Amino acid sequence: MDYPIWLAVEDFVPVLLGLAGFVLLTRAVPAGPARTAGLAGALLIGAGGLAKCAWKLTVAAGGGDPRLLEQALFPLMAAGAALLVWALAVAVRRGARVRVWPFALTFTLAAGTSVLVGSLQPMFILAVLGVTAVSVLAAVIAARQRRWCAVSLYVLGLVLVTSLVPLRGSAAHDTVAYQWLEQSLNTAAQLALLTAAWLTVRAPAVTTVGEPV
Numbered sequence: 001m002d003y004p005i006w007l008a009v010e011d012f013v014p015v016l017l018g019l020a021g022f023v024l025l026t027r028a029v030p031a032g033p034a035r036t037a038g039l040a041g042a043l044l045i046g047a048g049g050l051a052k053c054a055w056k057l058t059v060a061a062g063g064g065d066p067r068l069l070e071q072a073l074f075p076l077m078a079a080g081a082a083l084l085v086w087a088l089a090v091a092v093r094r095g096a097r098v099r100v101w102p103f104a105l106t107f108t109l110a111a112g113t114s115v116l117v118g119s120l121q122p123m124f125i126l127a128v129l130g131v132t133a134v135s136v137l138a139a140v141i142a143a144r145q146r147r148w149c150a151v152s153l154y155v156l157g158l159v160l161v162t163s164l165v166p167l168r169g170s171a172a173h174d175t176v177a178y179q180w181l182e183q184s185l186n187t188a189a190q191l192a193l194l195t196a197a198w199l200t201v202r203a204p205a206v207t208t209v210g211e212p213v
Contacts, residue, residue, distance in 0.1 A: 003056065003059055003060045003179075004060060004176060005057070005060040005061055007056075007060070007176065007179055007180065007183065008053070008056040008057040008059070008060035008061075009057065010183055010187070011052075011053045011056055011057075011183055012050070012053045013187050013190075014049075014183065014186040014187040014189070014190040014191075015046065015049035015050055015052075015053055015190075016046075017187065017190035017191050017193070017194045018045070018046070018049065018190040018193060018194070019042065019043075019045065019046030019049070019050075020194050020197075021190065021193040021194035021196070021197040021198075022041070022042035022045055022046070022080075022084060022134070022193075022197075023039065023042045023043075023046075024194070024197040024198055024200075024201055025038070025042070025084070025088065025134070025138055025197045025200065025201065026038040026039045026042060026084075026087060027201040028088070028091050028138070028141050028200055028201050029087045029088065029090060029091045030090065030091065030095075034086065034087045034090040034091070034098075035087060037083045037084075037086060037087050037100070038083060038084050038086075038087025038088065040080075040083055041079070041080040041081065041082065041083025041084035041085075041086075041087065042080065042084055043080070044076050044077070044079050044080030044083065045076070045077050045080035045081060045084065045131070046080075047072075047076050047080075048072055048073045048074070048075070048076030048077040048080065048127075049073065049077070051069045051070075051072040051073060051076065052069065052070055052072070052073040054066075054069050055067075055069035055070040071120060073127075074120050074123040074124045074126075074127045075111070075114075075120070075123050077123075077127035077130070077131065078107060078110060078111075078123045078124075078126040078127040078130060079107055080130075081126070081127055081129075081130025081131050081133070081134060082103045082104065082106060082107040082126070082130055083103070084130070084134050085103060085130055085133045085134055085137065086098065086100050086103040088134060088137035088138060088141070089137060091137075091141055092137055092140050092141060106126065107126065110122040110123055110125070110126040111123065132158065135154045135157060135158050135193065136154075138150075138154055138196065138197065138200060139151045139154040139155065139196075141200055142154065142196065142199065142200040145200070147199050147200055149196075149199055150195075150196040150197075150199035150200045151196075153192045153193070153195050153196035153199070154192075154193070154196045156189075156192045157189045157190070157192040157193045157196065158189075160185050160186070160188055160189035160192065161185075161186070161189045163185055164182055164185055164186065167181065167182055167185075168182070
């Protein structure tokens with residue numbers, strides 16, 4: 001399949017939407033090391049996505065095939081997800097101590113397994129599970145605030161992302177039409193995440209005396 005350059009350009013849209021959503025979510029984390037780690041995690045996830053986008057754009061523009069950019073996606077995403085999941089777990093536990101070492105150990109084991117088997121599959125699995133856990137933990141935080149619209153959007157985002165799995169297994173997966181469909185679904189999923197994150201962390205409305213709540 002000849003990968004259209006406009007398709008490659010559009011691929012930046014869901015990545016930037018998702019990055020903005022993950023960065024916003026760190027505002028739900030108490031200030032301190034956890035929030036800093038969460039922000040670093042969000043940036044790592046975004047860096048992985050942008051690396052993959054840069055690879056697609058380079059290929060579409062006829063600039064070669066820099067496989068290192070493509071292969072950076074899942075390691076960066078897995079590392080970022082581990083940090084962001086830990087940060088959100090701290091927020092969910094409401095001050096209770098959440099040790100970071102189990103999250104670091106999980107990433108280390110996945111990275112080591114990838115090296116041993118010579119495949120990025122363990123990194124892919126950890127990245128997918130980690131990003132899913134981010135949405136689940138964010139939904140828990142939103143539910144505690146009774147922001148049910150945000151909870152619904154987190155669920156919608158997960159459903160849209162999950163719908164990409166059968167599409168990738170389709171015989172028509174390599175057609176341009178299917179690629180546009182996949183990227184449209186991914187864009188909608190990341191827009192849902194960004195909107196949900198904004199609803200989760202936005203400041204509550206100030207009500208003056210005498211105003212109806």
